[in-house]
Amino acid sequence: MRVTINDIARAANVAKSTVSKVLNDSPTISEATKEKVRAIMLEMNYEPSSFATRLAKQKCYNIGLIIDLSRKSDFLNYSFYDIIGGVESVIGPLDYELTICNIEHIGRDRFVSRFVLGRKVDGIILDNSILTPMLAQELNERSFPYIVIGELPGVRPLRWVDIDNRSGAAILTQHLLAQGYRNPAFIGGEECDPLFGARVAGFRDALPHTSLPPVLPGYSNEANGRRLTCELLSLSQAPDSIVCMSNLVAFGALQELGERGISIPENIGIATFDNRPLAPYTTPPLTCLDMDTFALGAAAGDMLMAQINEPNAIQAEEHRWVEPKLVVRQSTALMKGID
Amino acid sequence: MRVTINDIARAANVAKSTVSKVLNDSPTISEATKEKVRAIMLEMNYEPSSFATRLAKQKCYNIGLIIDLSRKSDFLNYSFYDIIGGVESVIGPLDYELTICNIEHIGRDRFVSRFVLGRKVDGIILDNSILTPMLAQELNERSFPYIVIGELPGVRPLRWVDIDNRSGAAILTQHLLAQGYRNPAFIGGEECDPLFGARVAGFRDALPHTSLPPVLPGYSNEANGRRLTCELLSLSQAPDSIVCMSNLVAFGALQELGERGISIPENIGIATFDNRPLAPYTTPPLTCLDMDTFALGAAAGDMLMAQINEPNAIQAEEHRWVEPKLVVRQSTALMKGID
DNA sequence: TTGAAAGCGGTACCAA
């Protein structure tokens, strides 16, 4: 049988409540007693049962990361480890744990009851693809702490973190202009996706308001990168540079342009979102916007801990942006001779 | 205040123990009572407290995935989501949860006491980079269920799952031979890494025992891919094909060969381990061995659940291999004309 | 078939 608080109390010849106070480093216990009890704990290899503690304290020291594992996406595949690392880097030192909650089997509706009513976690972090307005309302009504990863306009009060895609898109576009490109186009991304909206907005921010740059949406894969590039080339005024929604779109564009003998960066400059998985390894390597997904996770963890510890702040709306970083590579090096 | 088993008992006019039995679908309770109590549970939105249950049952329904988040590796970045998905796919339906345990802050030594003695988890899954012989011994002594991801010869009794790298390497090499290549070489990987040993062994398995193929180790990055390729080319009998330890090594090789005007697959064939992140997107696309990391996680989860539920089987050694899949692409398509 | 009561391993209040 494992050693419990009672064993320690008996061995130390003190009351169980005294042992408990030693565990919590209560100031009402003398140093002498503390030392004695601690020595015995060490000797007996005692470790308090987390369940008993949590039950008694009515607190879980556990936060849930809600995901839908049935969803496969490049973003998740390439950033999940970093996001978890970021979350853990802030909650771990505070002695909180991270539980992965897959809603795939449970279903979106029953999951609130499972995790929120079941008090398995003190707070949750979830994706904007998982949070429905109804779910948000339910969580809000219960004043249950939660942070959304990914902007979600229209549902409030809401606390979310996101990569600042709009500002990032502007940075990327400004870089193209600074390199001497004059007519950037934007390709890839689905119109219904808020990500697309934010990035196109940033793209437009960086351009003169009078200009009407080509923006061609399409599911972000290699084939569409090629197809949309073809479309761009057939325009009466073909662009001299392209901002791509993803690495795969950019890869498709590179392929298409390569086959047509159009050289990059001389004839057309290419910039793309995300450094992973391909940007450093294409020919030529792609100028891109590197997304700090570790920071994203850390920000989410930080906001969540703040909410858990100051429950009155829970009703306040809070958004936090993580700024992406421009990584300049050869695909936009129009001015490399001048430099 | 939240609704507890007492509230339900009161509302249903039965004893608390009766409610408990309904929760556990005990056969000693009449259907009528069950239905009545269940209806009230539903009505009152009751969800049992998992901590109370776990404390009373002395069981956690929780398994720990031990990782060292301070480690950054491509493999983890690209496969972590899949591994978690695999583990969850088997433990989730059994109502187990997955807790991420980062040993970065805790330290390798204290972590046993934290998770094992602290009874936070019923079993753990960890990496062969985390399991030390001492730790293994400690876990074995306590008969604590654990599964290692990644082969770890020399420590026993031990239960682990791994990708069958040796057989995979042989498959990859046999493919080269079947395509008509005669002198494969192996580059990349560190000699101290068991992964390197397994893959080189498989590489040799596929070749005539009399042959002494070039095997050049080196940390697996792009620069070494280039450097080792140069070395290969300067050999008196230069190889006609290369098995690469990783995508980055292969990428380096492609770069080097490309710059020298050596054409692939005609002059030299290239095959590599891992489909991620680059293999489909290089020029030419790389023939590779695709590692099913979801299956790896699922196998680990499966073995762990078996151990938890049959504690007497815990002393038995068990290894499970996940077979990698050959993905043929252009980089080894020597026979494409013939085909 | 149901109920009463004693745990599970802690916390926390109040009295000593």
Next chain:
DNA sequence: TTGGTACCGCTTTCAA
């Protein structure tokens, strides 16, 4: 500064 004791919410044994 310490001890006694009533919980936290559920399970389980034993009696009714």
